[in-house]
Amino acid sequence: MARREPVYEVVQVLARSILGAQGLRVQWRGLENIPTEGGVLLAVNHTSYVDFLEAGLAARRAGRWPRYMLKAELKKIRVMAFLIKHCGAIGVDREHGAESYHEAVAALEAGEAVIVYPEATISRSFELKEFKSGAARMSIEADVPIVPLIVWGTQRIWSKGTQRRIGRHRFPVVVEAGPAIRPDGDDPVALTARLRAAMGETLLAAQRGFPAPAGEDWVPARLGGGAPPPEEALRLEQEEFALRKAKREAKRHANGG
Numbered sequence: 001m002a003r004r005e006p007v008y009e010v011v012q013v014l015a016r017s018i019l020g021a022q023g024l025r026v027q028w029r030g031l032e033n034i035p036t037e038g039g040v041l042l043a044v045n046h047t048s049y050v051d052f053l054e055a056g057l058a059a060r061r062a063g064r065w066p067r068y069m070l071k072a073e074l075k076k077i078r079v080m081a082f083l084i085k086h087c088g089a090i091g092v093d094r095e096h097g098a099e100s101y102h103e104a105v106a107a108l109e110a111g112e113a114v115i116v117y118p119e120a121t122i123s124r125s126f127e128l129k130e131f132k133s134g135a136a137r138m139s140i141e142a143d144v145p146i147v148p149l150i151v152w153g154t155q156r157i158w159s160k161g162t163q164r165r166i167g168r169h170r171f172p173v174v175v176e177a178g179p180a181i182r183p184d185g186d187d188p189v190a191l192t193a194r195l196r197a198a199m200g201e202t203l204l205a206a207q208r209g210f211p212a213p214a215g216e217d218w219v220p221a222r223l224g225g226g227a228p229p230p231e232e233a234l235r236l237e238q239e240e241f242a243l244r245k246a247k248r249e250a251k252r253h254a255n256g257g
């Protein structure tokens with residue numbers, strides 16, 4: 001961010017301390033692909049509730065104070081609202097995204113780094129889901145590059161459909177940035193496809209040599225693990241979202257709206 005934000009500085013130290021307390025063995029790779037200045041989108045795969053820590057710290061290692069795009073519902077939690085405000089995060093209303101879209105484009109045009117999750121939600125298969133086109137549209141509109149950023153291994157700590165493993169477990173994690181993609185006159189559909197392909201390649205690179213014990217709940221089905229394959233993962237996600245929607249509506253009725 002443009003101005004110095006003491007809260008964000010403290011949050012960064014806390015983020016590092018959390019990784020240190022877990023004893024995570026993080027390998028940072030390809031971070032030279034993150035430009036040290038100028039507007040840039042960092043497109044991150046979403047496999048866990050905690051991958052935002054590594055994504056943000058990767059940006060910090062490139063000297064950036066990244067502005068996260070995250071679901072606006074988080075603002076309902078007091079401490080999150082505080083963090084979001086002081087860390088310049090941009091709340092996304094997943095049903096009406098226009099406002100956050102414009103806020104992010106303005107940030108990119110002002111030369112800031114913006115973290116975006118093109119899958120919009122955690123992938124329970126740990127494979128790349130279908131992508132939303134927002135990242136590509138923002139890149140085109142602000143004329144800034146997109147850096148594919150893969151965080152691999154944090155799904156073993158805390159994700160969906162997995163056992164939660166909190167504590168000093170010393171798990172390995174790979175954080176790998178791929179070469180930046182420029183919009184180059186592509187339309188949003190073509191650029192989204194290029195971004196997804198680039199993130200897929202970086203994901204495979206991050207997985208090379210990474211442990212994949214057979215049957216484990218955090219290992220993708222493709223690698224012999226126990227995670228649901230993409231179609232099954234999508235079905236579980238749709239179930240969860242339908243249930244949430246029903247709950248929201250029941251609440252609205254109860255409140256007389």
Ligand SMILES: CCCCCCCCCCCCCCCC(=O)OC[C@@H](O)COP(=O)(O)O
Nearest residue numbers: 011012015049052056057060083087089121122
């Ligand atoms: C320098 C790095 C330090 C980190 C700075 C953090 C500043 C921003 C604070 C807010 C972070 C909140 C992260 C919440 C992560 C999370 O909860 O992800 C899961 C959701 O997406 C998926 O939710 P859903 O799709 O609705 O199931």
